[in-house]
Amino acid sequence: MVASVVSCLLRGLEGRLVEIQADASVGKNGFFLVGLADASVKEARERVRSAIRNSGLEFPKQRLTVNLAPAVLHKEGSGFDLPMAVAIALSLAGRPPPEGTAFLGELALDGSVRAVPGVLIAAQALAAQGVEDLFVPEGNAAEAALVDGLVVRPCPDLAAVMRHLNGQTALPAQAWALPEPPGEAPVDDDLAEVHGQEAARRALEVAAAGGHHLLLSGPPGAGKTMLARCLPGILPPLTLEEAMEVARISSILGELDGVPLRWTRPFRSPHHGVSTSGLIGGGAGVARPGEISRASGGVLFLDELAEFNPAALQALRQPLEQGRVTITRTAGTVTYPARFILVAATNPCPCGWAGDHLRRCRCSPGVLDLYQRALSGPLLDRIDLRVNVTRPPLQALSSEPAGESSAVVRQRVVAARGRQLARQGCLNGALRPAGLRAHAPLGSVRPLLERWASERGLTARGFHRSWRVARTLADLEEAPAIAERHVLEALGYRLDTSDAA
Ligand SMILES: [Zn+2]
Known part of the structure; x- marks a missing residue:
């Protein structure tokens, strides 16, 4: 008989219900897999066949057809292994799957279930479509358990899943666990540790308060990186909704590492050698989120701005204006969030020492002019705040009193943001x-x-x-x-x- 099992296909941050039908029918020996992208078919077939055999289950001796529907959707990835194996086993047993259930997970050859990316997104999509009971890899259970209204069952291996479905040993469910936002967001880098730099500190506060992009210009050793790292800590704590969005991006990248929700605002600092797709998003198949989406809700720091590939910087313009990025590939078009505060840092000149109080700039006027022009490109049109950062004299590091802490500055930032949102529904920077x-x-x-x-x-x-x-x-x-x-x-x-x- 045909057994039909539900799973989920990811398209960026959206999930689509996929039905996996297995039919073990009389006929010539063979295992036909229909509806999966070419490259994945062969490997999936091998994993599923080995996993079934090594789980003490019978693999059909007759002709076996597995179909992933709808056929028009481009399907790739290994998350369909578990639902395929379940569909095959149920087809052979002549039993339908329980109502309202869905399955996600990759199978190892020995039958154990391995974590896959995007389970949080899949869980949300499946719950919205009426799925009540979701079988997931153990490594993905914590993220799936963030979704209300789902019974989440962590699966160690295929044999345990089948024992559950056969009514022998029930797989325990993971309790729904949506953490409360902490009252105070944890701060990694505190402004209290920044000595001097009054102008730059003020610019950081203004950037945080109005959601303005910021350019820090100054010689090496002026502390531009430290200043940028302090920005997340003076932003308001993530709301639950924002934390969930950060988690969805991490989930699709397979980077949650068992900690489903984090409350610190993202801080991303890609190297200037980053490719356009690494920065913006892209890659083969369905486009993956890039640095700008990993930074969404937080800060994107581009150190040594002049060294970045001009094409990559050019590609930043649309996301900077729209707060999201849309990427089109043959496998489909996806949209990812890209709401970040951009902090760019640059040397004041190619040698780095223009304006320094101790060292002399060796750049010729012509070189200086070219450098300034390269920096005054269209990207800088989107940067509201530019500030010069000077190297503090050495004695300032020890003698000057530490500045205000991030927590104190954050209170003013939160109040100023509240006034903007009440007045116009967005920050002034937008x-x-x-x-x-x-x-x-x-x-x-x-x-x-x-x-x-x-x-x-x-x-x-x-x-x-x-x-x-x-x-x-x-x-x-x-x-x-x-x-x-x-x-x-x-x-x-x-x-x-x-x-x-
Ligand atoms: Zn110079």
Whole structure:
């Protein structure tokens, strides 16, 4: 008879129900597998056949056909092993699977069930489609158990699954376990450890408060990396919804490592040699999330910005504007979240020492000019805040008192964000010109900003950048209107040449 077992196919962060039908019928010996992407078929057949035999189960001697439906969907991956083996065993036994059940997992040749990527996403999709009982690899049980309304059964091996289905020994269920968000998010790098650097500390706070992208320019050893690493700790703690989104990305990459929910905001720091697909997402088959999606909800730090492949930086523009990235491959189109604060760091010049108080810059004016122009590309149009970071004099490291802790700064950030969300439903960093006019009127300070813009040759984009930042500065002070001091401080967060038309 035909036995039909339910499983799940992943398309990025979405899951589609797949039906796996096994038919052991009279006929010539053979094992036919239909509906799986070519490359995976042969290996899947070998794993399933060996796993069934090594689990003390009978493998059909007659003709065996396994079909994965719907046929039009491109299916790849090893997660269909377990449902295929279950369908085969049930077909041979002439029994239907229990109602409302689904199976996910790779089989080792000895019949043990191995973890697969994306189980959290599959569990959510299957629960939404009425599945009540989900059989998963033991290594994926914790993530599946985040989904309400599912009975999750961790499966050690195929034999144990069949004993359960045969009514011999029940597989214990993993209890639903949705952790409560902690009151205080853990902080990996604390601003209290940053000595001096008042201007950069202030810029970090403004970036966090308004969701503004930030460029740190300074010589080697100025502490740009440490400053960037402090940004996640002054952002508000992840909400449950945000933590689930971070977990979904980790799940599809197979990187949850048994800890389904983490509460620290992501901090990703790809090397400048990263490929475009490594940064944006991509790869063979269904596109995998890239660094920008791993950073979603947190911070993407690009150190030595000038060294990155220009094509990769170019590809950042769309996600920076939209907060998500859409990737098309022959296997299908997927969309991943990409809501991050970009912190870029650069040396002030090719030799690295322009503006330093001890060492001299050896760059010629021509080289300096070229460097500035390379940095003033379209990517920088999306960066609202630019700040120079200088090397603190050595004595500052020991003598200056430590600054405020991240927890103190975070309170101001959270309050300022709350005001923006209540007023306009988004952070100031996401306001386009129409939104600025509607929600952040310049009022009496408009002439000041306009005069400055025309005297210094500010582009329209540069004008809007300073406007957005001024609004955030006002929000940090609980000021209802943008005042002159906000505009003047906002105009300070620029590197001059990059705004010139
Ligand atoms: Zn130089």
